[in-house]
Amino acid sequence: MNVSTRWLTDLVPGLVAAPEALAEHLALRGAPVEEITTPGEGLGDLVVGKVLAARSHPNADRLSLCDVDGGDGVVQVVCGAPNVKDGAFYPFAPVGAVLPGDFTIKKAKIRGEVSQGMLCSAKELGLGDDHEGILELPGDFTPGERFVGALGLDDATLDVEITANRGDLLSHVGIARELASEGEGRVVLPAIEGAPALEVEYAEGDGRVSAGGVAIRIDDPELCPRYLGAVIRGVEIGPSPAWLRERLRGAGARPINNVVDATNYVMLELGQPLHAFNLARVGGSSIVVRRATESETSFTTLDGQERALSRDTLMICDGDGPVAIGGVMGGLDSEVESDTTDVLLECALFEPRSIRATRHRLGMSTDASYRYERGVDPEGLRTAIERAVTAILAVAGGTLDGPILDCRPRPFRPETVDLRLSRIEHVLGVPFEADAVEELLAPLGFAVEDRTERPAEGTVADTILHVRVPGFRSYDVTREIDLIEEVARTHGFDRFPSELGPARPGTVPDHPLFRLEDELRIMLAGRGLLEAQTPAFVPAGEGDLEVSNPLATTEPFMRRALVPSLLRRVEHNLAHGNRNVRLFELGTSFRKGESGEPPHESPHLAAVLTGLREPPHWSRVGEPIAVWDLKALFADVVHMAYGGPLPITAEPVEGVRLDPAVTFAARTEGGGVVGHAGRVADAAVDTPPWAGDVWAFELTLPEEPAPAPTVVHRPLSAHPASERDLALIVPAGVTAASLEAAIRSGAGSDLESVEPFDVYEGEELADGARSVAFRLRFRAPSRTLKDREVDRHVARVLTRLEEDLGVTARG
Amino acid sequence: MTTNPREVLATLEAEALAAIATAADADGLEAVRIAFLGRSEGRISAVLRGLGSLPPEERPAVGQEANRVKGVVTAALEERTAALERPDGPASGTDLTLPGRRPWRGGLHPVTQAVDEIWHIFRDLGFARARGPEADTEWYNFEALNTPLDHPAADEQDTLYLVDSVLLRSHTSPVQMRTMETYPPPIRIIAPGWVYRRDTYDATHTPAFMQIEGLVIDEGVTFVDFKATLGEFARRYWGPDTQIRFRPSFFPFTEPSAEVDVKRVITRPDGTREDTDWLEIMGAGMVDPNVISNAGLDPERYTGWAFGMGPARIAMLKHGVDDLRTFFENDVRFLEQFVR
Numbered sequence A: 001m002n003v004s005t006r007w008l009t010d011l012v013p014g015l016v017a018a019p020e021a022l023a024e025h026l027a028l029r030g031a032p033v034e035e036i037t038t039p040g041e042g043l044g045d046l047v048v049g050k051v052l053a054a055r056s057h058p059n060a061d062r063l064s065l066c067d068v069d070g071g072d073g074v075v076q077v078v079c080g081a082p083n084v085k086d087g088a089f090y091p092f093a094p095v096g097a098v099l100p101g102d103f104t105i106k107k108a109k110i111r112g113e114v115s116q117g118m119l120c121s122a123k124e125l126g127l128g129d130d131h132e133g134i135l136e137l138p139g140d141f142t143p144g145e146r147f148v149g150a151l152g153l154d155d156a157t158l159d160v161e162i163t164a165n166r167g168d169l170l171s172h173v174g175i176a177r178e179l180a181s182e183g184e185g186r187v188v189l190p191a192i193e194g195a196p197a198l199e200v201e202y203a204e205g206d207g208r209v210s211a212g213g214v215a216i217r218i219d220d221p222e223l224c225p226r227y228l229g230a231v232i233r234g235v236e237i238g239p240s241p242a243w244l245r246e247r248l249r250g251a252g253a254r255p256i257n258n259v260v261d262a263t264n265y266v267m268l269e270l271g272q273p274l275h276a277f278n279l280a281r282v283g284g285s286s287i288v289v290r291r292a293t294e295s296e297t298s299f300t301t302l303d304g305q306e307r308a309l310s311r312d313t314l315m316i317c318d319g320d321g322p323v324a325i326g327g328v329m330g331g332l333d334s335e336v337e338s339d340t341t342d343v344l345l346e347c348a349l350f351e352p353r354s355i356r357a358t359r360h361r362l363g364m365s366t367d368a369s370y371r372y373e374r375g376v377d378p379e380g381l382r383t384a385i386e387r388a389v390t391a392i393l394a395v396a397g398g399t400l401d402g403p404i405l406d407c408r409p410r411p412f413r414p415e416t417v418d419l420r421l422s423r424i425e426h427v428l429g430v431p432f433e434a435d436a437v438e439e440l441l442a443p444l445g446f447a448v449e450d451r452t453e454r455p456a457e458g459t460v461a462d463t464i465l466h467v468r469v470p471g472f473r474s475y476d477v478t479r480e481i482d483l484i485e486e487v488a489r490t491h492g493f494d495r496f497p498s499e500l501g502p503a504r505p506g507t508v509p510d511h512p513l514f515r516l517e518d519e520l521r522i523m524l525a526g527r528g529l530l531e532a533q534t535p536a537f538v539p540a541g542e543g544d545l546e547v548s549n550p551l552a553t554t555e556p557f558m559r560r561a562l563v564p565s566l567l568r569r570v571e572h573n574l575a576h577g578n579r580n581v582r583l584f585e586l587g588t589s590f591r592k593g594e595s596g597e598p599p600h601e602s603p604h605l606a607a608v609l610t611g612l613r614e615p616p617h618w619s620r621v622g623e624p625i626a627v628w629d630l631k632a633l634f635a636d637v638v639h640m641a642y643g644g645p646l647p648i649t650a651e652p653v654e655g656v657r658l659d660p661a662v663t664f665a666a667r668t669e670g671g672g673v674v675g676h677a678g679r680v681a682d683a684a685v686d687t688p689p690w691a692g693d694v695w696a697f698e699l700t701l702p703e704e705p706a707p708a709p710t711v712v713h714r715p716l717s718a719h720p721a722s723e724r725d726l727a728l729i730v731p732a733g734v735t736a737a738s739l740e741a742a743i744r745s746g747a748g749s750d751l752e753s754v755e756p757f758d759v760y761e762g763e764e765l766a767d768g769a770r771s772v773a774f775r776l777r778f779r780a781p782s783r784t785l786k787d788r789e790v791d792r793h794v795a796r797v798l799t800r801l802e803e804d805l806g807v808t809a810r811g
Numbered sequence B: 001m002t003t004n005p006r007e008v009l010a011t012l013e014a015e016a017l018a019a020i021a022t023a024a025d026a027d028g029l030e031a032v033r034i035a036f037l038g039r040s041e042g043r044i045s046a047v048l049r050g051l052g053s054l055p056p057e058e059r060p061a062v063g064q065e066a067n068r069v070k071g072v073v074t075a076a077l078e079e080r081t082a083a084l085e086r087p088d089g090p091a092s093g094t095d096l097t098l099p100g101r102r103p104w105r106g107g108l109h110p111v112t113q114a115v116d117e118i119w120h121i122f123r124d125l126g127f128a129r130a131r132g133p134e135a136d137t138e139w140y141n142f143e144a145l146n147t148p149l150d151h152p153a154a155d156e157q158d159t160l161y162l163v164d165s166v167l168l169r170s171h172t173s174p175v176q177m178r179t180m181e182t183y184p185p186p187i188r189i190i191a192p193g194w195v196y197r198r199d200t201y202d203a204t205h206t207p208a209f210m211q212i213e214g215l216v217i218d219e220g221v222t223f224v225d226f227k228a229t230l231g232e233f234a235r236r237y238w239g240p241d242t243q244i245r246f247r248p249s250f251f252p253f254t255e256p257s258a259e260v261d262v263k264r265v266i267t268r269p270d271g272t273r274e275d276t277d278w279l280e281i282m283g284a285g286m287v288d289p290n291v292i293s294n295a296g297l298d299p300e301r302y303t304g305w306a307f308g309m310g311p312a313r314i315a316m317l318k319h320g321v322d323d324l325r326t327f328f329e330n331d332v333r334f335l336e337q338f339v340r
Helices: A005-011 A019-027 A172-182 A242-250 A258-270 A352-362 A367-374 A381-396 A421-428 A434-444 A480-491 A512-526 A563-575 A627-642 A736-747 A787-805 B005-022 B026-037 B043-053 B059-085 B110-124 B152-156 B174-182 B223-238 B289-294 B311-319 B332-338
Strands: A002-004 A033-037 A047-057 A060-069 A074-079 A089-093 A108-110 A113-115 A157-160 A202-205 A208-211 A214-218 A226-233 A274-278 A286-291 A298-300 A306-308 A314-317 A322-325 A343-349 A399-407 A416-420 A447-457 A460-468 A581-591 A600-610 A648-650 A658-667 A673-680 A694-700 A722-730 A751-760 A770-778 B135-137 B160-163 B166-168 B187-196 B208-219 B243-251 B254-263 B265-267 B273-275 B279-287 B302-309
Touching: A002 A005, A002 A172, A005 A019, A005 A172, A005 A242, A005 A258, A019 A033, A019 A157, A019 A172, A047 A074, A074 A113, A172 A258, A172 A434, A202 A208, A208 A399, A214 A226, A214 A399, A226 A286, A226 A381, A242 A258, A258 A274, A258 A367, A258 A381, A274 A322, A274 A381, A286 A343, A306 A352, A314 A352, A343 A381, A352 A367, A381 A399, A416 A421, A416 A480, A421 A434, A421 A460, A421 A480, A421 B223, A434 A447, A434 A460, A434 A480, A480 B243, A480 B254, A512 A581, A512 A600, A512 A627, A563 A581, A563 A600, A563 A694, A581 B332, A600 A627, A627 A648, A627 A658, A627 A673, A627 A694, A722 A736, A722 A787, A736 A751, A736 A770, A736 A787, A770 A787, B005 B026, B005 B043, B005 B059, B026 B043, B026 B059, B043 B059, B110 B187, B110 B208, B110 B223, B110 B311, B110 B332, B174 B187, B174 B208, B174 B289, B208 B223, B208 B279, B208 B311, B223 B243, B223 B254, B223 B279, B223 B302, B243 B279, B254 B302, B279 B289, B279 B311, B289 B302, B302 B311
Parallel strands: A202 A399, A214 A286
Antiparallel strands: A002 A157, A033 A157, A047 A060, A047 A089, A060 A074, A108 A113, A208 A214, A226 A343, A226 A399, A274 A343, A286 A314, A298 A306, A314 A322, A416 A460, A447 A460, A581 A600, A600 A694, A648 A658, A658 A673, A673 A694, A722 A770, A751 A770, B135 B166, B160 B166, B187 B208, B208 B302, B243 B254, B254 B279, B265 B273, B279 B302
């Protein structure tokens, strides 16, 4: 909402404040000012100049010589504009004036002729884009008058942010009410210049009303509880007088013609949208308010757009059909035009939800619909229409013909809300006296109609205030808490104390998934990975849950997995020459629900790694990250997430972007795959030729992680261990895992650990056989093992290996 | 002067080491060597030469001691010689100015770090973390929070829908309702999480972003507690001189509602101090009675307050990042700057 500060000072007697101070007051009332614009800034040196006579420059075809009266004698000015006219007024910068851009006007000689000053175009003054000609000022001025004052540019416009609950602030009077206490505490409507005294009569009716040949009927009182119409005859359409144009401009509105400007003026002043129909185009001089019929499928609004109608659209109709979309926009055919002489002025009340629905359907918002959606003062219609009639008569002439028609099938009934002083203290933490509350509420239009003292029942006595809510606040103030907010707001939030009080600890435990995520983050950061965050929106193929109203149609799906998003980040990094990329992310995986079921989501952890396994260092040769690095990292992450090790097997996993030959799966006890890791398939990531393998894992985290199992410690043996190394010749197809299983089953309970420590594949070994060396460590808890015993264990291991796997010890 | 050979040797050892330590250059050291170990005149050599004159039972022990002292002095001479050859070098033979060897350093995303810092303050103020689904229903996202779907307030958060009445939550406030339904008061929680809006990517908007919800519900919780606790948070996060301002505002699920601004004090390098502008950091307010009763609690008995803030915005302000999209690029050169 653009608010003119000059308008505000006219509405609030005694209000004297700089625009910045007004902005501060409004911010502390809940209506922050986003921007202050002062169009006249930097134009203080300009005056209004009158061109007494213009003649051709003797030495240049395109220039003219003007005798300009700038208030300080007549001077000669060379002007290049084609539109300069004798007797017209223009913005004039005399010698010595400084224009925007720190441009000083100096006395000059142009093609042999003296020029003492400059006539300015709109663009030169920052007032518009038009630089074709100098800015002719319409109206009558005194030469030498300050330009800024003459055009009303000394106004400052506040761009005020109005919250969705405060439709009443979409008007200067509404804003003025919030500022009244900064002035004399009241708001008055300023007299309209040149307005005749108005004697108004009303013709009232429930569902229909007619007088003076005009009729109004409301067929849908749900959507239109009240409709007022006034007929004004004999208007002369033309430009508005300067004061009105200034007012509108100060409020950020564009002047159109005097009648339309007058209705806009009243809307900006009182918040009541009004519409002027060309009466000659209102068939049968009758208005019917009803929903569109089945056959009325489209309608052309005054902006020339054809709008599709539905059966729920409220239409303003004449005897022949629709003339306006109620509360949204008038029709092209009944628009006021330059030859219009008689107008029908509409001032109506529409139901906010229906306006909102219509506006949504049409995909358009107008000044009127914006206000109706947020609620227009149901008690202010007569004031508004009288104000509008007065303004039209003042600026466009004509006479009010007959009584104003007031059709009101659903008259407004003001509400009274009870406010307990005890509840104020209960919520705000500070006691308020009844008189103080009344003083805080009264300037906003709330009237305390009565007080009830409630004697102490048990312990607490209370006072209840019965507060009448003004119509313009009837939308947002319906409950006691709404009044308590008004008390707090007008008292000033900053005037409440800020003291920590006693507080009880809460019943909600810290969610275990947050704790697991914390631990995973710390572990992965410690292992050298950087945490990434990527948005959950992905292109087709990376998820099956589609956003029904996406803004970016390239990424309309919710991701099923995080790895594809992270791979794009790897590509970004590699493309920027970052060779070592190790990223992880914690995020949500989404899946479409079964038919009729809501979508499913689960917490995921994923990582991608490429480059060297350690930072380059002069002491060693850099090795790339290998499958073993990934496998161990994955196993550790799984261990942490699931509170213990899960089996990790080398097997292809379906639907992932990994090379099936180098893929691991982690399974829970039930057998379900909860994670996978491996080498990213070449086709799944676009890497430059110098980049090496890209590794990745993705893990579904438990939604409610169990607490980590309690560690029960094993007593440490005081007896020494015996180690034996076995170098085995292993035929092709026998895995390390099966070797280890055979060793464990043969070695007996004295085996403490078994680790492969060397793997060798050489030509001297036949048929793809390998040599794998294991180190076995034996230890008994309560005695020292004898060599003989260990030898027997090893012999059993070798037998088992040979019998089960055909594996023999090396020579 | 003693003639006991062992005492003589002890004196010689101390004198020789002192002389080595104070020798200024190689010539000085050579003089020391000649004086103590020289074949003809060296004083330690003289002791060794004189062994023959000792009683036979003393010879082995004195000989052993003399050789030990000779070894110590020789080693000290070598070490000192080497040290004098590399005037600025370290004591051993390795160039210790070479860089150390470390594994890769990892770290947390700057927005996570902001969330964690905020969480740690609220943890100290007695809060726990709660969570809720990101794909939620119109009921939890709007209606339960006193926001009728046909109210203009529902528009301001342009919402992304999935199926029917299921949407991507447009704020973390649905966690308020879910927590109140699950746990009895007193409730003191924050709820960090992703939220989604129908926005295009620009410097200050992304369609997905982190938010942190806060909720307190108990008997006797007032506007004064609300102001005091958030003031305490602001001073712990931005420093003890931080000013905090509560401006009236509107959110359907709180009443009274406030925008909370902070003004920080910055100390310039020259020691002078400067106030920043007011920075908007969160929306907050007293929980609307309708929300409390929608959760099945009695609003006459229970009151509370709630807030919502954007840690990415706070991280932007803190680290001087001027474009939110930087946080989503995940360029390792950017992320590494936040490694601690």
